[in-house]
Amino acid sequence: MEFSVTLPRTAEFTVEASASLLNFSMVGLTGHSGAGKTSLFRALAGLEKNAQVHSRFKNGALNRARVGLVFQEPLLLPHLTVEGNLQLATRYKASHRTISQDDDAIIAGCHCQHLLQRSPNGLSGGEAQRVALARALLNQPELLLLDEPLSAVDQSTRTSIMQWLRTVADQGLPMMLISHDISDLWLHCQSLLLMQDGQIVCHDVPAEVIHTMYKQSAGGRVQQVAVLAGPVVRAENSNAFTGFKCEGQLVYTTRCQDSENNRATLSVAAHSVVIDKNGQVPTSLDNQFMCEVQEIGPPIDEEVTVSLQRGSARLYATISVAAVKRLNLQNGDTVRASFPA
Amino acid sequence: MEFSVTLPRTAEFTVEASASLLNFSMVGLTGHSGAGKTSLFRALAGLEKNAQVHSRFKNGALNRARVGLVFQEPLLLPHLTVEGNLQLATRYKASHRTISQDDDAIIAGCHCQHLLQRSPNGLSGGEAQRVALARALLNQPELLLLDEPLSAVDQSTRTSIMQWLRTVADQGLPMMLISHDISDLWLHCQSLLLMQDGQIVCHDVPAEVIHTMYKQSAGGRVQQVAVLAGPVVRAENSNAFTGFKCEGQLVYTTRCQDSENNRATLSVAAHSVVIDKNGQVPTSLDNQFMCEVQEIGPPIDEEVTVSLQRGSARLYATISVAAVKRLNLQNGDTVRASFPA
Amino acid sequence: MPVSGDVTAIWLTLKLAALTSSILLIIATPVAWWLSCWQHRLKSVVLSVIALPLILPPTVLGFYLLLAFAPDSWPGQWWQSVFGTSLAFSFSGLVIGSVIYSLPFAVQPLYTGFTQLDRRYLEVGKTFNMGKFARFSRIVVPLCQSYFFVALGLTFAHTIGEFGVVLMIGGNIPGETQVIAIALYDHVEMGQYQQAHWLAAGLMLFSFLLLCILYGANRGGGRQWNFR
Amino acid sequence: MPVSGDVTAIWLTLKLAALTSSILLIIATPVAWWLSCWQHRLKSVVLSVIALPLILPPTVLGFYLLLAFAPDSWPGQWWQSVFGTSLAFSFSGLVIGSVIYSLPFAVQPLYTGFTQLDRRYLEVGKTFNMGKFARFSRIVVPLCQSYFFVALGLTFAHTIGEFGVVLMIGGNIPGETQVIAIALYDHVEMGQYQQAHWLAAGLMLFSFLLLCILYGANRGGGRQWNFR
Amino acid sequence: KETPLRLAVAANFAPVLDKIAGDFSARTGIKTSVTVASSGTLFAQIRNGAPFDIFLSADARRPQQLVSENLADSDSLIAYATGKLAYVSDNPAISDVDTLIASLNHNPGRLAIAHPELAPYGRAALQFLQKSGLEDEFAGRLVRGKNVLQAWQYFETGNVSQALVAASLVANKHEGKVVIPSFLHDEITQKLVIPGSSERHHDAMRFICYLVSESVQRSLKSAGYEPVQTPGVCR
Ligand SMILES: Nc1ncnc2c1ncn2[C@@H]1O[C@H](COP(=O)(O)OP(=O)(O)OP(=O)(O)O)[C@@H](O)[C@H]1O
């Protein structure tokens, strides 16, 4: 898929974005609030009359394809029940199915089974979002644009829906996802587009794009999250841990096994990483990862975020200024990063 | 503040929540989608006629106080500009200011300065949320309920707003925050309420509540928090840390200074404690506390909670079964417990 | 007690009211929709033109319609040449007159309803690949249900009650153009008060029941605040 | 060319239309608001009762009003004892008649507007500690602006054009109850078609301009979709 | 299906005509339908093609005008009744013209009449007031109904205590009624005509002959009209 969109918004602000995405199943789109993400999606879905869209998707332009869009607000039709909303989407679905699962499986995948008889007015924010997602999927689009579809859903439900969405995407329904949630973007997208002031300034693998973002937002105290990933090695010690290889080292994780591809991932929050220098001493933390200090961020609130790297794997550790002094940390030092599984 | 709320929603679902919050500036509220968080807020704000609310806030019931609420949707008045929306809130503000900052500072704190002349219809999702937040603050409430106020705002902006909100809260406007974002809850709240099926099932420091949430799929268990306390020694290293003596050892804390009695306290969540045996090696964790293993609890979910003691001070450390094996932990062992300040 | 002529008049009235309301809905819906989408300085002018039939006293409006319907005026001639009958003093003429006179009652509520509709619901329909007509019938119509009911109620009631225009262009011909409003008027005019009271009471009761059914059917549409 | 009596009639008509519209807004607003909040099986009954003045032909309605205004009926008596004047053939009587007859045009659009209003905007006002009245005037009124304009436009136009009721209860007294609709009717009846044309054209033009101004003022209210 | 003979009648004569038309139908088998409106409305309608077979106006002017505009058959233009003006009031003491004029001089109340320019009875009423020197007295007190019927309704509903109306309307009233002598106003000649558009000239003529026949004309007297003498149209 390729697109190039021009959409004037206000006198000062115009969306001018283009990208070409090859063989993608899930691409992330992120950027500051007001960067133009929603506007871009609306233009791609053919909802903006003022937009000039040049695009190629499959064998034609995007406007000849069936482009689904989950809006930033759920926009459930208030005169129908949840079931009615879903049925409306089903009624107008494409004759050619892009999702192989049957409708009940889609509804269950979005955690909506128990909501069918309810009226949209009585749903909670997260419930409404899930119904809106199910509705878009039941329409069997050829391309699905997701505009912060799960922002009001709690983390565990969100993780489960995102994982399921990934399988749907992988089975042949390409998706683009707007999200502000770093771990969703990191875990579930093949590549990320970073939008700034209406333009796509960066298109790369998630780790790189997120690193770019972190560098840009120096000055804020952002909880940085890194994700390590690699091929599963064996079920180690017990069935609670999965071991995987990452840059030649063994890392354990308790969640996020992608059993189909036999790969495992682990998100590591910067605050949970402990650094030491002469570390052969075993501690109660289950993961030990040798890496180099790449950069020591500026102190904010007496804390600094240290960027660590080994090969293509990145980690962040947020530690106190005092700790930097105590450990005499320097760029290029080899350190042990310990963190929970 | 204390409250006890009963609010029937559907035939099967009733919110029955009570809690007592002492001297809080920012309390988090989290829980599954549909758990009843929004319903609870609406009841506390006096918007639900069917709700029975018993409450105490300052010197009266909650309904005699000015309770601000940032709704889950921005609900900006479409017939006014952004500025008009803000002015409306200002016009009806309390004569007694609860926010010491002036209105421009509030608008800047919510990153809304550049939006004043815009119409609500043309705002992006995140922009609208920020305006809604500013609007609620300008009204100078005595208690502010925030229902996922920044869910559509990108991380770096969100962090900067949350930090600023913290200072506002600390200066005398207590807030309750619904969020699904773990790091916001962890970083900015003093304590968290966890809601499940309409009830508040857990009220604890963030680390504990979040850990409980993580664990919930595998069945319930009680988490321990330890509190270390002692006389303040001196402002150490920087003004961010306060040092205090506990069982002859120096412990640092960033919060909870009781300056009147010249005593300081530190809550230590069992999950944040790292144990090692031959520990003279400095790590990035700011506190090191030598103590003895008193008891190693039964393994639940491949984790055990180890009770540690030194004199009258107690600590708990929740570590994996694998770590116990690796460290060869035994009752009576002397270990080093490391944990954040 | 109503006399036998009244029964014919009742039947005629119902036919007229039903026809007028249906035709008006069919005309007013696209007009109101188009107006709600149209952004132009002249919009308030068009809106005012639509309200104009209200300004003229019904008899006077009827008089001008009569002039237009006369066989020597061009609309009258055209009708004559196409349908072979004269428009004035015919049931068709009544229908046309009522439609013109009640037009504002149908267009105005629908227009307001359409402008207040959140267009993003239509965009949702568009992303579902729904056609224009499907979007209108499955999204716009149910969301604007209340406005349709108001338009229907006002035009229906107004057509039943209106008589100035009808008297003028219909000529009060029993069985053809003597609707119940005119029959009632005749009773009052002729001093047959007893009959007038009966007829008025019956008319009110009947229309009241019809309206109750109409407004009752709109129950569901009463509280459709655009929640999410 | 309009004769001098017409000028008085024009003035009287404007006074009547302005007074009627204002009184109707004052009456209809609370009634419609109350109806929109009220949840009861009988609601459609009340709505139907409000629509009833439309059902009766104006002359017949006027006839019944005449019965009510008579000095020996109790409303007439009451008025006489309080204000010392008779209601029939007075300007006050006209106003009352017009208000009753145009009530549905004011209540129905407002009622629909109020039911369609997203009540959460009011809750926002409540969390700002705004009083009931402030919430109404600063939130409900601007959000429902279009409905107020429709109500105003319909009642205003209808009062200008209505003559059946007015003719009946007014007694056609120049300078007191001879409104322009009646003057126009008189011209037509007398066969003074030339004068009727002039007056009709003037009336239409003038009302048209007024309506243009009215609907033009609602420009801002045209596109208030409840976006966020 | 046979269309009935369509009679368009001015409001004041309608109740009487209703009965006469019924009798006529019973006698001849010709169905009739009666359309009631003010003379002015009927006139406007006929000019614009209304399908009436006979137009019974309340005055002579309008049928005359139809004839002069070639819209009606001049042969059929005849008078069918002469109207009488009557005064009615709440006060049973007023029983003749002298007491009437005396009391009108003192009675300051409102007086209902038909609109002088719309209805012949209205004009007659105004002429009566002028001739008895009461015009100025009542200048601001006249309540004008669009036709005599409305003036009568004002009286009957109690909103005015006195009215000048057609004698036909008050034929059954015996107290407080004064029939105004015809020399106090111009004669109210009510004429009829067959509009040119009528296709039932023959039946219409039959009806007219019945209406002006002596027996029917005699019965008009009790209904509050003066009979007319018609030169031999129907021989
Ligand atoms: N209909 C509109 N009219 C005018 N300006 C608009 C309109 N919609 C959006 N904008 C402006 O265009 C910019 C981009 O908006 P957009 O909704 O695309 O942002 P976004 O990237 O989706 O932000 P968020 O993450 O907050 O949802 C914003 O500054 C917004 O104010």
Ligand SMILES: Nc1ncnc2c1ncn2[C@@H]1O[C@H](COP(=O)(O)OP(=O)(O)OP(=O)(O)O)[C@@H](O)[C@H]1O
């Ligand atoms: N007005 C209502 N009528 C009926 N049921 C309602 C209503 N509002 C909420 N509910 C139901 O009550 C439950 C709690 O809703 P609530 O909005 O409080 O959830 P929440 O915790 O805020 O969820 P989320 O995180 O998704 O916003 C949900 O199951 C919801 O469907």
Ligand code: MOO
């Ligand atoms: O129309 Mo009338 O009968 O002149 O009063």
Ligand SMILES: [Mg+2]
């Ligand atoms: Mg957006």
Ligand SMILES: [Mg+2]
């Ligand atoms: Mg909620």
